[in-house]
Amino acid sequence: MKAIGLDLPPIRDMLPTVIPVAEVKEERIDFLFRLEDGSLLHLEFQTTAATRADMERFAGYDLKLLERYREIIRTVVIYSGRVKEAPVGFDGGSLVYRVTNVYLKSWDGEKEYEYLRERIDRGEELSRAEIVRLIFLPLMKHDGAEGEVAIKAAELAKRIRDEKQNLVFAAIIALSDRYMTEAQKKRLLEVVTMTQIEQWIREEGRKEGRIEGKIEGERQKALNAARVALKKGIMPEDVAEITGLSLDEVLAIRKEMGN
Known part of the structure; x- marks a missing residue:
């Protein structure tokens, strides 16, 4: 073609x-x-x-x-x-x-899909320009919904055997909020299972969890320190400066303590 x-x-x-x-x-x-x-x-x-x-x-x-x-x-x-x-x-x-x-609007997504599919079927390496076309495929003119085309594009990308595969997956996932339903996003993640991009997603999730946990732990320490300081009669303005909490938060804590 x-x-x-x-x-x-x-x-x-x-x-x-x-x-x-x-x-x-x-x-x-x-x-x-x-x-x-x-x-x-x-x-x-x-x-x-x-x-x-x-x-x-x-x-x-x-x-x-x-x-x-x-x-x-x-x-x-x-x-x-x-x-x-x-x-x-x-x-x-x-x-x-x-x-x-x-x-x-003038790009025929159906023909573009067939062209890229045939290239991949023959085991031919896609050029950078063709990789960009694969990424943009869901946004071209199609009979079906963008989300369904995105899943088809991801299925094609899964057959790419070089580092370009990760770029296509990352692009489609990053843009999924634009045109995919929650059900389609779930199916997309099923397509990328057992690929490098899935490992990155899981690792980022673990990192974010650790970071959020650390932040929450530090905040809890600040809240506890504020309660102790208020019990000792330290002024709310000084407590806010010491703990890093806002004055409104400190005043809310003092109200909860009944002071």
Whole structure:
């Protein structure tokens, strides 16, 4: 089957220099890639046309990225096949913000799926551009729902025998909140069972559990210290400063103690 032509200039031109590691959900950003020239590619995914509030949110992300990295930032908004047009930014006076919109409405997802499936069936290695097309597959034009297509894309990715598999899984999982039901998310996790990405998810879950447990333990110590200090007659303002609790929390504790 002949490859489908994809009109994706802003990303297509960058693909040869993209480092295949994505920072996912930083400050709720969908994807952040560092390019080999040092610039940042900020991707946002939308299943509906962005509103002014969305644009201001994207701009806020980029300002934080600029403050942190001091690098050129290019923001591209990828729209699913349902969206035909969307705003490209806003004029806030001193702040004028612009993004590049990419529409998937003209991409035939069914043909693209068959093309990628045949490539994988033949045991051929997918190029970086084809990996991006596999990631975007659920957002292309399809007869079925995006969530079902995401599961099919993950099933294809499971047959990839190199490090690109992890990138596809990570991207689909990261974007699952956009278009997948809870039942579909559960099926997606079943697809990634026994893969490296599942091990990462479980490890991150264990780490978060340990961190949350440590934080909760430290907070409990602070609450106990506040109770002891209040019993000794120390002023609430001083207790708040000593324990790190807010004054409102200390006053609430004193009220519970009947003081």
